[in-house]
Amino acid sequence: MTLRLNKFLAMNTGTSRRNADEIIKSGKVIINGEKINNLAVFVNPGDEVVVNGKKINSKEDQKIYIMLNKPQGYITAVKSDDGFRTVMELIKREALKYKHIFPVGRLDFMSEGLLLFTNDGDFAYKLTHPKFNVTKTYIVEAKGELTDDLFNRIKKGIKFGEAGLLKPKNIKVIRKTLTRFMLSVDLTNGKNREIRRLMEFFNLKITILKRVSIGKLYLEDLPSGHYRILNAGIAELSLGG
Template sequence: MRLQKYIALSGVASRRKAEELIQAGRVKVNDVTISEMGVNINPDVDHVTVDNKPIRVEDKKIYIMLHKPEGYVTTVTDQFNRPTVIDLIQDIQERIYPVGRLDYDTSGLLLMTNDGDLTYQLTHPKHEISKTYITTVKGQLNEKEQNRFKCGIDIGGYTTAPAELEVLKVDRSFSTIKVIIREGKNRQIRKMFDVLNHPVITLKRIAMGNLDIAQLPKGKWRHLSPEEVAYLKLL
């Protein structure tokens, strides 16, 4: 088994993050530091540590939906001691981690699991899973700005893919807008509206694919149903 897959299956991190841990020299196999990709291990024989802590594959898979509040970082730990989304999850003994991320100031739907294969699938760009957001922005978008947003915007060396945009409500100073994207660059929606000179005031992810948080209060979490897990694995 590839080392990064083993790390992901252990619940320590996603496969992509596992590769970063390896490249940083934080992973050892049989007390030998590994810093290159492509290493295969025998899970029944080899001893693997991350930051000198032994890891093993988690047999019990956990799938959680969290309604993330603003003011939490989407990481397992934080070097600045800010609250993390892990602080909101109680009574779970298995090590879990976020699938993707939401910005510190963004609220809404966040999936968490210890299933490295599913995490890899859901975060890989080729799968293009739709993500639906409700945002409040400053000012009112004219038709030209709306079309520019939908067609793709250069946000600094990267042009976003086509997106969906629907203006839900406008008043003198602000607009409430529904946005659907199928990619997830860092602070992408905020950067897109910044380019249009309509800075984001609030941003909330309400759905990923067919999963939504309509009945889940902010700061609360629940296990996904078997049907929801099966749906995600078919995406």
């Protein structure tokens, strides 16, 4: 997209357009090797823009990685044709600044927790394809009595139609009572609604399903509905499962 030079600088450096005008007039901007001091200049796709010796990359070309603590009541989609709220509404500011951002993987409508966004297709592929074996950890709270026999059956997994074997990579009990229990569940294959299908098979009602980590990237104390921009190095932790 062709942009006036001051707008390009404002969008990609965080400065104001007025300050961008001063930078241009001072002769500190070079476009494709030519020094610029004309405010009427435009930047075209592919142009190399340098300010004070530093190359300025368009945010359309920059990769971005976002960690969101998804609340319940949002669908994991870029848009909804049925009027549902989407997770994109929670990162609207960044979605307007950067092009082609999308959620990586999914959390269903009533699930919550760690959800990543990016415009880096290669990163998303590595995060979601089963061959990369990235571990996702979930906290599951459910109603019912968790006997030793039932726990072992959940741990063993079930065959579920076309989905095949639904079986956690790891599972452990965090706490339990006669009427309620909480588990930590690790998955790697990312099958649709895997934990919910597994619990429903044993007539267990989930009250909380929250993803707390992807690889070595942890949700920690990020409040529900809030997000954090990650640098590429931190985002790579999510591939370290």
